[in-house]
Amino acid sequence: MITRTRRLLALGLAGTAALAALTATTPATAATPGAAPARANCPQLSKDLPWYGDNRAKLQKMIDERGTCSGRHDGPRPVAAFDWDNTVVKNDITDGTLAWMLRNDKLLRPKSWRATNPWLTAAADRALTRACGHGPAGRPLPTSDRPACADEIMEIRSTAKTMGGAEAFAGTWNHRRTVPEYAWIPQLFAGLKPATLTAYAKQARAENLAAPLGTVQTVGTHKVAGYIRYYDQQKDLIRTLKAAGFDVYIVSASSEVVAEAWSGGVGVDAAHTLGIRSLVRGGKLTTGIAGCGDVKDGPGAVIPYIDGKRCWINQEIFKIKGAEAWRQQDPAHRIALGGGDATTDVTFVGDATGAHLVLNRNKDEVMCRGYDNADGRWVVNPMFIDPLPRKSGAYACSTTGYTNTDGTLGPVRRADGTVVADQQDLIHG
Structure with a gap:
């Protein structure tokens, strides 16, 4: 269910x-x-x-x-x-939660890396197996003691490549409906009870909210954001x-x-x-x-x-x-x-x-x-x-701003089919 x-x-x-x-x-x-004009009760x-x-x-x-x-x-x-x-x-709660779980050995070893995601490549399977070693399925991965294991997971999550530069995902998918590295992280949570994952996410939340603005943490050898903030304007x-x-x-x-x-x-x-x-x-x-x-x-x-x-x-x-x-x-x-x-x-x-x-x-x-x-x-x-x-240079709206379903790039079009001209970045820090 x-x-x-x-x-x-x-x-x-x-x-x-x-x-x-x-x-x-x-x-x-x-x-x-x-x-x-605004009304008093609005x-x-x-x-x-x-x-x-x-x-x-x-x-x-x-x-x-x-x-x-x-x-x-x-x-x-x-x-x-x-x-x-x-x-x-500000920043990313998936990355914040994943980083906390890797530092605290909270991911469970899958029966097979290839089975976690249908687009995961043989090269990624080999890299993960080599970095994370072998052990009983369902037991915690030793990511705090094996930085190479944490590194492979973080690298695949962030770049869709292995630490060695090989493509981590291959095959066919609709590029406007999914992206394998996004789906892969919830798939790594397999074996956990929902309430357990909630508890982990809340601990990561508390840590990231308490960390000073600008904090950077180390996961494996990756340097990643170590703080998250709710935007007051959005609240x-x-x-x-x-x-x-x-x-x-x-x-x-x-x-x-x-x-x-x-x-x-x-x-x-x-x-x-x-x-x-x-x-x-x-x-x-x-x-x-x-x-x-x-x-x-x-x-x-x-x-x-x-x-x-x-x-x-x-x-x-x-x-x-x-x-x-x-x-x-x-x-x-x-x-x-x-x-x-x-x-x-x-x-x-x-x-x-x-x-x-x-x-x-x-x-x-x-x-x-x-x-x-x-x-x-x-x-x-x-x-x-x-x-x-x-941004340095214009947004390439008229040529490569749009992602097609097959992953190729093309022009951004309005509802009437006309092409959006390249745009300058006008509203920025």
Whole structure:
């Protein structure tokens, strides 16, 4: 059955604590042209938390138009959906949890490395076997004492290559529905009880929240981010949306169990947290992953990734089943606000009918669409902590900004088929 667990390295290694504490903002303007005057009883975004330019006013206008102050009281509640890693928090909870588990010998040895993921190569199998040694399946991997073992796992997770540079995954998959190295980490959690993984994720959460800004930790020989922070602006946005009557969801390419251990920190419960949903057998997580739409449960052919996030939102929030869940729906069955930071989020963020919020991490397709701003509703903001500087050169929107289903690159196109011109990076740290 499917766990719901109460429903079931781009690691931001940036800089020093001083730089990390910087916010990427300029003073916000008082209002967006054409915005209706705020009413006293309308939930308001905090004016003490800085946003770039007039972004706060744009979001407030959308909240007023779609929420309880709109005067519309019939019909379903408006929906807002957010990616998690580097959107609601700074840094990555999967990487934070994995690092903690590797340092504390909490991963269990699989019966076979090849069996963990159908795309794992023979070269990766050999590298993992050589680095991690042999032992009984189901026993803890000695990753704290064998840095080579931790290194192979971290390298495959972050680069999809072995420490020796060999490709770790090969074969055919839909590159807009899954990415093997993302699916592989929840598959490494196989054999654990969901409650056990929750406990590990919470311990990693406490450690990362307590660590000073800018902390770097060592896993094997990898230097990775050792801190995570909730963005105050996003916590306030979610609070305001909920107060204005929005139904707020998280949709993440992290393990759903791990995401649930974090989402309560912004007032989002497990029932409103969507992630990679591992299958459970005999009370333990397996390498199986829940399917979506017309894709059945299996080895991870679909996860909440690019078009997969649309499918999960359509299926779980709007109850649209089968192949139809992959298609963009009519405005009444789409989210009002979508928030993300990367191309993994571009489809569902683009589906939003009220505002498309993007934090700038220099990811091509989502930034091409954000700067093109075809419908006038894209809201681009630098990261709130340790923002990236201006990207060198333009985004190659007209040639290689779009990832095709076979993994090849092509031009980013608007809904009418016209090609988006290359875009300069205008909103940055």
